[in-house]
Amino acid sequence: MFNSILNLLVSGILTLPWWGYLAVVLVNTQLTIFAVTIYLHRCQSHRALTLHPIVSHFFRFWLWMTTGMETKQFVAIHRKHHAKVETDEDPHSPVVKGLKNVLLEGNELYREAKTQEVMDHYGEGTPDDWVERNVYTRRSALGLKAMILINIILFGLTGVAMWAVQMAWIPFFAAGVINGLGHNWGYRNFEVKDASRNIFPIGFFIGGEELHNNYHAFGTSAKFSSKWWEFDIGWFVIRFLQIFGLAKPKRIQPKPKTLQSKNTIDTDTIRALITYRFHVMARYAREVMLPMVCEEYKYASKEDKAALRRARTVLVREPSLISPAQ
Ligand SMILES: [Zn+2]
Numbered sequence: 511m512f513n514s515i516l517n518l519l520v521s522g523i524l525t526l527p528w529w530g531y532l533a534v535v536l537v538n539t540q541l542t543i544f545a546v547t548i549y550l551h552r553c554q555s556h557r558a559l560t561l562h563p564i565v566s567h568f569f570r571f572w573l574w575m576t577t578g579m580e581t582k583q584f585v586a587i588h589r590k591h592h593a594k595v596e597t598d599e600d601p602h603s604p605v606v607k608g609l610k611n612v613l614l615e616g617n618e619l620y621r622e623a624k625t626q627e628v629m630d631h632y633g634e635g636t637p638d639d640w641v642e643r644n645v646y647t648r649r650s651a652l653g654l655k656a657m658i659l660i661n662i663i664l665f666g667l668t669g670v671a672m673w674a675v676q677m678a679w680i681p682f683f684a685a686g687v688i689n690g691l692g693h694n695w696g697y698r699n700f701e702v703k704d705a706s707r708n709i710f711p712i713g714f715f716i717g718g719e720e721l722h723n724n725y726h727a728f729g730t731s732a733k734f735s736s737k738w739w740e741f742d743i744g745w746f747v748i749r750f751l752q753i754f755g756l757a758k759p760k761r762i763q764p765k766p767k768t769l770q771s772k773n774t775i776d777t778d779t780i781r782a783l784i785t786y787r788f789h790v791m792a793r794y795a796r797e798v799m800l801p802m803v804c805e806e807y808k809y810a811s812k813e814d815k816a817a818l819r820r821a822r823t824v825l826v827r828e829p830s831l832i833s834p835a836q
């Protein structure tokens with residue numbers, strides 16, 4: 511009897527091949543990433559889409575089981591990040607706090623930033639029902655305890671390791687990689703007034719959050735990809751949910767149109783120019799600044815050529831991001 515209980519604790523009631531355990535971890539962590547990007551970020555923080563209550567409740571429950579994260583806390587700190595980006599008040603700017611700190615201590619920074627004042631000021635409109643107050647907020651660690659118990663019952667000791675991977679996943683990838691590398695490493699489509707960058711054009715692994723520069727330019731868009739060669743898996747899931755009436759995008763990033771026949775400037779032109787300012791400036795960099803640099807390059811001396819190669823990016827950079835040395 512004792513032996514069979516011990517065996518059950520060690521191996522669990524399910525025995526899978528090694529890749530089966532890996533698949534379970536990947537499905538679980540991807541579900542958590544979708545909950546973060548679709549529910550916490552795009553829906554709750556920016557109101558870029560509405561979700562059917564079934565989907566919202568599932569995501570809230572799943573986040574409680576796998577992260578212990580409270581909706582209001584995430585939303586308040588994230589909105590403050592957008593409002594105070596790259597200043598002393600930004601809760602997790604790698605430019606101010608250092609990349610290493612944001613990469614490795616993302617969770618700590620969230621804990622530090624969670625003050626009552628921030629929660630009241632930036633956390634408006636998040637769920638405030640009985641289950642949010644009494645379970646998800648008051649017993650925020652209970653879900654994690656339930657999850658480790660379920661893992662042990664199903665997979666035995668391997669389940670503990672699987673749980674540990676899952677616990678480290680969001681603090682590292684969401685709080686660390688997105689907030690850290692997303693303001694430090696990659697390419698920029700739009701010259702916004704912050705250091706945000708697209709980490710990788712194929713947003714598959716972190717729910718599309720890889721496209722960090724795109725959504726700093728168009729924060730209220732439900733879709734993060736901008737170029738035809740970029741992919742946002744979060745948007746793919748939203749469109750899939752939409753087929754069943756479970757999600758409804760409210761805003762997506764505008765695409766500029768050029769009217770060839772129009773050659774006067776009126777209020778509509780000004781309005782369009784303001785809406786599409788990031789597109790206009792990106793096109794200006796591509797079609798005016800860069801050809802000019804290329805032309806100068808042809809006739810430049812050897813030393814000037816080296817300077818022009820460096821000037822290529824600096825000339826089109828948002829002025830507040832250029833260091834005195836540059
Ligand atoms: Zn950011």
Ligand SMILES: [Zn+2]
Pocket residue numbers: 551555556588592725729
């Ligand atoms: Zn955001």
